[in-house]
Amino acid sequence: MSRDIHHKSHLDTSPPQYNGPLYPLDKDAFRKSIPILAVRVPASQTATVLNSDLTRRYLVGIPKVRPVVRNPSDPDGDRLVLLNITSQAEIPPEPLEFLKSKTNGFTDYVLNLDYDYWTASEILQVILPEDLREGAPVGFATTGHVAHMNLNDEYLPYKKTIGQVFLDKNKLIKTIVNKLDNIDTQFRVFDMEVLAGEPNFVVEHHESDCRFTFDFSKVYWNSRLHTEHDRIVSLLKPGEVLADVFAGVGPFAIPAAKNKTCAVLANDLNPESAKYLSKNVQDNDVSDLVRVSCQDGRAFIRDAFQQIYDMPFPPYTGPKISKTLARKLQKQAKKASESVPVASNSDSPPSRRTIDHFVMNLPDTAILFLDAFKDVITSQEVKDAYEGKMPLVHCHCFTRELEQISAEVDIKKRVEEKLGHTPEEYSIVHVRSVAPNKEMYCVSFRLLPEILFA
Structure with missing residues (x-):
């Protein structure tokens, strides 16, 4: 075995020290030239040189730098295979002999790196004060073309610079924002x-x-709630009815309708949310399955049972199909009806006039709205409709209890205080850690007649 097995590149590819202005940055100051050795290789021999065990460890091996480039002095001639060394003396005899036999000799090459080469984190490590480098921001959350950060106070004097660096390094991002401490408590x-x-x-x-x-x-x-959105939707059966009390712009409602063919009553108190929820319903072609409202959550719960009974959704007839296929099936059905007697209405599936699930994704206060379920059903006909099929509630909440068992005790106590009863089929799932000493859970349970029926 050759003695070069443990050879490692000693090329310094770190960004240069920076002493220019912090905003705007002098990007020309981030230029670095690294002299290296290259070999002139006929195009037919490049694969042989690149794949040889003798030479592979001597290839340049630097992220974002191609190991094979055209020769600037002879673009149509030999290719240059870049090495991670600066002189032939660093190559042991066996690999050196191999390279001489397969190539047309060595040449000096200058590897030029600039601002675009380094990552945002690498740039921040040379422009921020030394005492702030260790905890410097390394990423952000994205929503569409917007990246949102939560900068700690000590980084605020450098916020514009940090924002610009991350914008430069992420081509799909068009806007970088910093979330401030202020929050609209009504609309979150x-x-x-x-x-x-x-x-x-x-x-x-x-x-x-x-x-x-x-x-x-x-x-x-x-x-960050993408997984939770998918989890809740996965609990729904095709054709069921979902009432989304705090629907936002539809992260539960739209997939439930589009992917599960569920009928949805989707509500949000924020007029802007209701506006975009209506747009998303239309854009995702689920207008026949989702009804949008803009009410207080408690009023929505109070109205939902009677409303859907009086104005039921059409029967569930199977998975949603494209408009083209639907028109084709309609034509076939019309043609068949001309020669086949129409089936009796008694064979048709029933209209959907009861709610199977409620989702309440307002973790800060959702539990406080549970008392709206108490004695909510007053008419006998609606009571009869829910006999034997009580809805499931999926209620998101926060707790300060860090241990799962203690958290479950805390959540159950608060739920039962609001309902005045102990519901059935409890399930409590940890969703995410929101902050130190603040955990998000989803408690699911089935309502009881003694809760719903006046």
Whole structure:
């Protein structure tokens, strides 16, 4: 075995020290020239040189730098294979002999790196004060073309620079914002400051094969809840009816309708959320399955049972199909009806006039709305409709209890205090850690007649 097995590149590809202005950055100061050795290789021999065990460890091996380039002095001639060394003396005899036999000799090459080469984190490590480098921001959350950060106070003096660096390094991002501490307690909307890019907050976001459009500065959206959105929708059976009490712009409602053919009553108190929810219903072609309202959550719960009974959704007839296929089937059905007697209405599936699931994704206060279910059903005909098929409630909440068992005790106690009863089929799932000493859970349970029926 050759003695070069442990050879490692000693090339210094770190960004140069920076002493220029912090805003705007002098990007020309981030230029670095690294002299290296290259070999002139006939095009037919490049694969042989690149794949040889003798030479592979001597290839340049630097991220974002191609090991094979055209020869600047002879673009149509030999290719240059770049090495991670600066002289032939660093190559042991066996690999050196191999290279001499397969190539047309060595040549000096200058590897030029600039601002575009280094990552945002690498740039920040040379422009920020030394005492701030260790905890410097390394990423952000994205919603459509907007990247949102939560900068700690000590980084605020450098916020514009940080924003610009991350904008430069992420070509799909058009706007960088910093969320401020202020929050609209009614609609859960953060104040935000544009750090870099265009002040455009209307985004198009894709999730669960659905397209969502909304103004990120005026509605609540949390991309970190994608898994929870999918989990809740996975609990729904095709054709069921979902009542989404705090629907936002539709992260539960739209996939439930589009992917599960569920009928949905979708409500949000924020007029901006209701506006974009209506747009998303139309854009995802589920207008026949989703009804949008803009009410207080408690009023929505009070109205929902009677409303859907009086105005039921059409019967569930199977998975949603494309408009083209639907027209084709309609034509076939019309042609068949001319020669086949029409089936009796008694064979048709029933209209959907009861609710199977409620989802309540307002973790800060959703439990406080549970008392709206108490004695909510007053008419006998609606009572009869729910006999033997009580709805399931999926209620998101926060708890300060860090241990799962203690958290479950805390959540159950608060739920039962609001309902006045102990519901059935409890299930409590941990969703995410929101902050130190603050955990998000989803408690699911089945309502009881003694809760719903007056």
